[in-house]
Amino acid sequence: MLWALFFLVTTIHAELCRPENAFKVRLSIKAALGDKAYVWDTDEEYLFRAMVAFSMRKVPNREGTEISHVLLCNVTQRVSFWFVVTDPLKNHTLPAAEVQSAIRMNRNRINSAFFLDDHTLEFLKIPSTLAPPMDPSVPVWIIVFGVIFCIVTVAIALLVLSGIRQRRRNKKGPPGVEDAEDKCENIITIENGIPCDPLDMKGGHINDGFLTEDERLTPL
Numbered sequence: 001m002l003w004a005l006f007f008l009v010t011t012i013h014a015e016l017c018r019p020e021n022a023f024k025v026r027l028s029i030k031a032a033l034g035d036k037a038y039v040w041d042t043d044e045e046y047l048f049r050a051m052v053a054f055s056m057r058k059v060p061n062r063e064g065t066e067i068s069h070v071l072l073c074n075v076t077q078r079v080s081f082w083f084v085v086t087d088p089l090k091n092h093t094l095p096a097a098e099v100q101s102a103i104r105m106n107r108n109r110i111n112s113a114f115f116l117d118d119h120t121l122e123f124l125k126i127p128s129t130l131a132p133p134m135d136p137s138v139p140v141w142i143i144v145f146g147v148i149f150c151i152v153t154v155a156i157a158l159l160v161l162s163g164i165r166q167r168r169r170n171k172k173g174p175p176g177v178e179d180a181e182d183k184c185e186n187i188i189t190i191e192n193g194i195p196c197d198p199l200d201m202k203g204g205h206i207n208d209g210f211l212t213e214d215e216r217l218t219p220l
Contacts, residue, residue: 017073021093022082023103024124029079032120040079044114045072048083051113055106056085059098100126 025048030037038044049070056065069088075081085094103110103126111117 016086016093017071017082017084019082021096022073022084023096023099023126024082025080026122026124027079027114027116028120028122029114029116032116045075047113048072048110051106051110052083052085052103055102055110056094056099058105059102062094062098062102096125 027040029040046067049067049072052070053065053067056062056069065085069086071084071086073082073084085099086092087094103123107118111121114121
């Protein structure tokens, strides 16, 4: 009786686990881990079935999926096999779209369980997913604030330096004013054909052209 039941279960599994219904998996454990590679045995198969069942339980209306609902078949020594997820109540496999969605959502969790990645743990009918983006160690708003703060600081420094330079220029006065005054002092005027020195207002110098003969001869 037990042999007949075992044969019946095996036959049902063989009918369900067919290439048109199943998903092929290929593992490259040696290539990924080298000397630290582990042996693929029944314990590893159990872990794989558990991870698939875990993934299916995340799908709506599939919370009742058990490890026994995940079947493996055609296991080879080079570690490749087929798997299906069954619905025991209806005795058929679950829709491929649901299985694909579950595997894609939990691909990183499955890879981590076997220390592999998308290239060394391949689901041939399920496209690999992109790794989730890494969160930056520093929030973006702090980076933006730092850039704006630096720009404002540089602008203020430039304005201050520009104001200091302008004040220095204003204190020195416009160039050429003193030279023009000196030139004006040295100009010799000519009146009635007689050259006359201009009145030196700064030093109190008197133009000799306007002195009388007595003033010129009389010593001071």
